[in-house]
Amino acid sequence: MARRIYTAPPDSGQVVLGKTxxxxxxxxxxxxxxxxxxxxxxxxxxxxxxxxxxxxxxxxxxxxxxxxxxxxxxxxxxxxxxxxxxxxxxxxxxxxxxxxxxxxxxxxxxxxxxxxxxxxxxxxxxxxxxxxxxxxxxxxxxxxxxxxxxxxxxxxxxxxxxxxxxxxxxxxxxxxxxxxxxxxxxxxxxxxxxxxHPHDVATIIYTSGTTGTPKGVVLTHENISFNALTSFSGLAGYTDGEExxxxxxxxxxxxxxxxxxxxxxxxxxxxxxxxxxxxxxxxxxRPTFFATVPRVIEKVYGRILERATTLKGAQKQILNWAIALARRYELGREPKGFYKAQLALADRLVYVKWREALGGRIKYIISGGAALSGDLANFFAAAGIPILQGYGLTETSPVITYNRPYLNRAGTVGVPLPGVEVMIADDGEILTRGPHVMQGYFRDEERTREVIDDEGWFHTGDIGEFTDEGFLRITDRKKDMFKLSTGKYVVPQPLENRLVTEPLVEQAVVVGSGYKFCTALIFPEEDALRTFAASRGLDPAMPLEQLVREPVVLARYQELVDKANEGMDHWMQIKRFALVPAHLTVENGMLTPTLKVRRSRVREAFADQIRALYDGEAPEPRTAEPLAAGAS
Structure with missing residues (x-):
């Protein structure tokens, strides 16, 4: 049976070609x-x-x-x-x-x-x-x-x-x-x-990537001009000359x-x-529009939740009430009745302040470079801060799909760009074809042939699926999936996404390739952890290495892991975790410039902590076992 090719829905932008x-x-x-x-x-x-x-x-x-x-x-x-x-x-x-x-x-x-x-x-x-x-x-x-x-x-x-x-x-x-x-x-x-000429090479961008030697992505004038002009043509409400x-x-x-x-x-x-x-x-x-990566949005969300822990009395109750309302919101479903009235009141009391913190004029925020939790997209949309999640790679100039202001669904990366074709391969890999696809890798025909087939389809290396409404949902990087010794495959991203939305978590990396069960390295958000410690009667100034060993701290992170595990297949659940007193940064090589984790480097740098998680191998417990770990 022929595989379905997905294209842009009507009135979602205009194809613009032939520009330098x-x-x-x-x-x-x-x-x-x-x-x-x-x-x-x-x-x-x-x-x-x-x-x-x-x-x-x-x-x-x-x-x-x-x-x-x-x-x-x-x-x-x-x-x-x-x-x-x-x-x-x-x-x-x-x-x-x-x-x-x-x-x-x-x-x-x-x-x-x-x-x-x-x-x-x-x-x-x-x-x-x-x-x-x-x-x-x-x-x-x-x-x-x-x-x-x-x-x-x-x-x-x-x-x-x-x-x-x-x-x-x-x-x-x-x-x-x-x-x-x-x-x-x-x-x-x-x-x-x-x-x-539009088909002249404009730039060679060497992808930093999460693994391997940098590859020189060759992009033409038209690759990029098509992508920019066609993408902007679909931004309803974007006023030329005024934004x-x-x-x-x-x-x-x-x-x-x-x-x-x-x-x-x-x-x-x-x-x-x-x-x-x-x-x-x-x-x-006071911008009307800006682009960011999900980590920035996650930090804003974390500060909101942290603020709720520092307030008292009526202020605390009002903020928690507004947060609970925002968590119930669902993009694509119009609020009605009493819930709609509650949102309007919360907007006057709370949400307007969130918008003011962003300058007070935001029409929408574009998010790309990594996966954004659908819960966060819903949460901020409830507060009048629409986040338009998109998807693409350097090799696709970059946009393949994105959510429009009027076509926005949480947990998805939107619908295709006009002029772009997208198809899901038999193994779930996302393929794309069109004027956005690179010319190839510079001086590397072998690697180019590996990713662009004879029919012009670029193989993204990402796994995904389309919803019934035609929105693309990314499930994981093909290279990030790993196999347990039991033969089960694990997709780490959903668990990691759940964890990093917690204010106490800066980064989380799920591991387990070749082992019987999944474990996780959790890197705490230091400021939030110290605030939490003070609220529990601990000395917030104690060294981070000591703080992560405190029983009350480990117990709190176990609660977060147990929460992340809820609803996951049993082989996907985190059975043990290490709380690591270290920071993953671009400067130390653990993150890419778009703040994606370089998994192979993290596994190398924290190999001792990973081995400690599997000492004696064994468990099939229903809750994760915490382990405080020293930094490498």
Missing amino acids: LPDLLYEACERYAETQAFYELRGDGWIPVSLASFREQAEDLALGLRGLPLERGDRVAMFMESDVPFCIVDMACLLGGLIDVPIYLTHAAEALQYVIAHAEARALVVSNLTLLAQIAPVLRDTPTVETVIVGELEPGGRVPVLPEHVRLATLREMQAEGRGVRAADPGRLASLRAQI VGASFLPLTHIFARTLQYGYLATGSTVYFTRPDRLSKDLQRI
Whole structure:
């Protein structure tokens, strides 16, 4: 029997093809000439950058880069902060017919060297001397790099020693050289633009991934422009030229970058900020729209629940009542009668304050990069904060499916993008085909053939299913599933998702491959744990290693594990867990830049704790057994 191919429902957006990425800039300049499109974070404030200024700076730099000389199709590596200069350098490369290669700032030296060498980059752009000092040592082993361009030379800053053959320049110097080219040859820029084609390669993005060597994903102008323009066309209520966004995700990742092109094309104003400033900046920016990863939403939810534990009397009762109402809400089902009236009252008393904490003007939040709990989507929707969960990969530019403002279901990642086909393989793997699929992996035909079949279907490596309404639900990563020694397969994500929505849990990793039963490593949310400890009469200042061994603490986490186990097949349930006094971060290599857990590295780093969980192997208890574990 032929497998069903799923496509976008009617009136869910418009297919837009045939655009280069510079087309988006020039068309925006014609439509929104006076727009202050970008706000660059400087100190504790922002500096506005108009569309016209952005275009001029990108044009000057494009001419300067081509005068190095760099030839059409040459690669330019970018080791840059996620800010306006990143966008300028990116657009300059695109205008110049160059291929940019953004590099994650969290890469170790070995990965930095691999990406630059594998891409055969001829130029490298870095934001500042701090980043230059970080990457300079690897340039000895990347002989193709001939020019290093630094964004800012801080007064008195120390310039690291570079190989003799490498020229050092600043962005301003390159732009000045570009202005000289423009003056000497006024038609040069138009000539460069005329050579750009929608099917030209725009960028090579090396996926950080959760395992293995980085792969260079080759994306064209049309891959990305189609994805950005078609995605934004389905956002009902999004008003071109009027929206205000907050950008804090890494632009090295295709999720934030495609959104940035969408913002540009629609004349939106974007304030750049950082995750550590987000809480206070949202209230200053007052965005109508922003994109995030689920971990940020989970933390907001955790703070709400934690707040409920610190209040007393009537305030505590009102907040708990509002939380209980929000937990009952279900997207796609209109509230009625007394429940509807209760929600309206809760909105006036409580939910409005939650919205004010996000700036007070949020129309919706886009969530991507990892799975978001359906309970959280329902919870925030009840409070007038719609979260639109989407799904995609770097290899798909990235959007495959997403929930629309008027087509939103909790626990799903929405319906397909117009022009995109999605199919579920016999083994449950999600396949997709369309103009969003990459050209392949750079200089790696074997890996490309492994994921793109002869009919053009890209094999995502994710397992999923469609609901009766046509919404895609992700059940797990194909690679994350593991097999117990009993022969049963375990899907870890549902259990982990339940645990990380608890305020006391920062991260949870379910393990058990090759063993008789499942166990879990639980990494506590330290601030919430210390607050809990104080509420139970413990010293909240005691070392974390000691705190996780306290019986009252272990008992509380056992309650959370037992709650997560409810309704799960018995072989999927967590039988033992270790409470680990450590933090998983991007900086220590345990998380990807989109905050997904690198399972293999966690298993390696905490191998002793995992072995301790299986000492004596055995149990078939109905509740999990706690074990406090030291950090590695």
